[in-house]
Amino acid sequence: MSSIKDRNGMDLTEAEDIKKRWQEYTEELYQKIFTNPDNHDGVITDLEPDILECEVKWALESITTNKASGCDGIPVELFQILKDDAVKMLHSICQQIWKTQQWSQDWKRSVFIPIPKKGNAKExxxxxxxxxxxxxxxxxxxILQARLQQYVNCELPDVQAGFRKGRGTRDQIANIRWIIEKAREFQKNIYFCFIDYAKAFDCVDHNKLWTILKEMGIxxxxxxxxRNLYAGQEATVRTGHGTTDWFQIGKGVRQDCILSPCLFNLYAEYIMRNAGLEETxxxxxxxxxxxxxxxxxxxxxxxxxxxxxxxxxxxxxKEESEKVGLKLNIQKTKIMASxxxxxxxxxxxxxxTVSDFIFLGSKITTDGDCNHEIKRRLLLGRKVMTNLDSIFKCRDITLPTKVRLVKAMVFPVVMYGCESWNVKKAERQRIDAFELWCWRRLLxxxxxxxxxxxxxxxxxSPxxxxxGMMLKLKLQYFGHLMRRVDSLEKTLMLGGIGGRRRRG
Incomplete structure (x- = not known):
């Protein structure tokens, strides 16, 4: 980034000014919310069962490799090479933290890397x-996540599919499509509100989070x-002009921490319970x-x-969200109604009020027709195919390799969410035409x-x-749902809705 705007909209071009602006922005973003002070002090003596060496070994083997290291500069590959020696050393450290509940300061530190989204890159x-x-x-x-998971699974309802084992975006996309299709079939009006929170993960109040965890039986x-992991957190921002000074993190769940999705899900569940959605x-x-x-x-x-x-x-x-520090982004919150x-x-x-909405990456319309989403997916596939032109022109890459690239990088973009598509004859022809366009462009x-x-x-020779790939995915997903017992997806797929169909 060669320049950035300050809080008044003036361009900053000097390296030190840019670094200071990033530190100022992130410090404000994670500035502590002044609520009731956390009066907890001391060490818990009623401990959970000790950490086992096999848990450390499992955790070490399950960590994803080829990731940038933190402020200590030690990659996980080094520990994995050391094998049993690393397991014993890490087990000793983890067990000490487990008993004292005190974390190393290096383990509380984060290095932030700004990645541009949509909009003006100077903001x-x-x-x-x-x-x-x-x-x-x-x-x-x-290890801590595995110990927490049993409690989290008991507290979260099946309408929450985020960051849960065996659940994903395709499930919620299928759910909303089936609801719209059934409502349309039985002439029911249906109204949706797609809520968007302003920086939801960054606005979590730590003291409220501990209270919520206590209420949910953790x-x-x-x-x-x-609590001790979050207390005294520090971060720095790495820019193209160097890193900023270290500063304190006062709110929000930790970035890049595998515990954050679990903690946020419980935080969001607390809001929904207090809003009384289950009783209404x-x-x-x-x-x-x-x-x-x-x-x-x-x-x-x-x-x-x-x-x-x-x-x-x-x-x-909205009312319950604001009580715990989350605010609705009204500009991005949309209403869709039939x-x-x-x-x-x-x-x-x-x-x-909109007639269509991009829901978890899939276009949903009021009439429940998949035609718009299929056209959109084919267009996205064309863009990916065009971006790969330089690879397809390379004579050093064999044809079978290029075919595998198309199947690995282009087709998944087109097939996203296809498990719940209703594909008509016209759409099938478009899909076949797109595939042949890909092969002709490849050759x-x-x-x-x-x-x-x-x-x-x-x-x-594809x-x-x-x-055929889409049909295979649809059949696999159907079998997956039918083998489930009392799942939300199975209920919405097979269940009936009150009302009368149109004549004919």
Whole structure:
């Protein structure tokens, strides 16, 4: 970054000024919220079972390699090469932390790297900060996560699919498509509110988080370990002009920490419980069950059969969110409805009503038609294919390798979320045409050349077609759902909704 804007919009070009601006911005972003002080002091004596060497070995082996190291500069590969010696050393350190609940300061430090998002690259707010933390600390964090997971799974409902084993974005995409399709089939109006929080993960109040963990039955020993990990956190920002001074982190869950998704999910669950979403009658009733929200971490979707019910749900969630420090981004919060709507205003800002919405990377429309999403996916696939042109022109790369590249880098972009698509004849033709366009571009064969599609496919020998891959994914997902017992996805796929179909 050659220049950056200060808080007044003036361009900064000097290296020291840019570093100071980044430190100023991140310090403000993570500045401590002044709430009731944390009066906890001392060491917990009622400890959970000791850490075993086999836990350390498992944690060390499960850490992803080829990642940038933290401030200590020690990569995890070094520990993995040392094998048993590293396991014994790390076990001793982890066991000491487990008993004393005191963390090494190096394990509390993070190095922030700003990565540009959309918008003006001179604005600090248009950057996402990723963090590098000590690889050795990840061993302890993995063990702590495994101990926490049993409690987290008991507390989270099935409408929360974010960062949970066996769940993913495809499940929530399928859920919302099935809800829209059933509502349309039985002539039901349906209203959605896609909530966007302003920097949700960075606004978590630490003292409130410990209170929430206590209320949800997390053992005092684990809470004390987490509290002491978060106390006295430090960070620096690495820019193209060097690193800033170290500064304190006063709020938000830790960046790049494997515990953060679990902690945030519990934080969000506390909001929804206090909003009374489980007790309210507002929502969509399918197979005798009332569904009024779908969640993927901080991405929250509220739904109801009337505009009044939806507005009531939204105001309850907004009120409870603000109590724990999370604020709605009204500009990015959207309403999507199949029935009539009126203009909504919240805190003087109008909530936009849309006819389609990009939900977890997939385009959802009010009519439930997948045609728009399929066209969008094919267009995204074309862009990826075009970006790979320089590789396809290289004569040193063999044809089979290029074919594998297309299948690994282009086709997955097109197939994202296809498990819940309703593909008609026209869409199948578009998919087949796209696949042949890819193979012709790969072979540098223009459409004007007198070559049949059969000759192209014979030269490529792609095996299963793109449409066949999609069908395989759909069947695998169907089998996966049918083997589940009482899952939300199975209920929404097979369950009935009240109402009457259209004539004919």
């Amino acid at each position: 600090c707010s248009n950057y996402r900060t990723i963090a590098h933390i000590s690889h050795a600390s990840k061993v302890m964090l993995k 053992p005092d020993h684990l809470i004390c370990l987490l 009658q507002a929502g969509i009733k399918i197979a005798g069950r009332n569904i009024n929200n779908l969640r993927y971490a901080d991405d929250t979707t509220l739904m109801a059969e009337s505009e009044e019910e939806l507005k009531s749900l939204l105001m309850k969630v 029935g009539p709507t009126t203009s909504w205003e919240i805190d003087g800002e109008t909530v936009e 540098r064969v223009p459409w004007t050349a007198r070559r049949s599609n059969q000759s192209i496919l014979k030269e490529i 095996g299963i077609s793109l449409e």
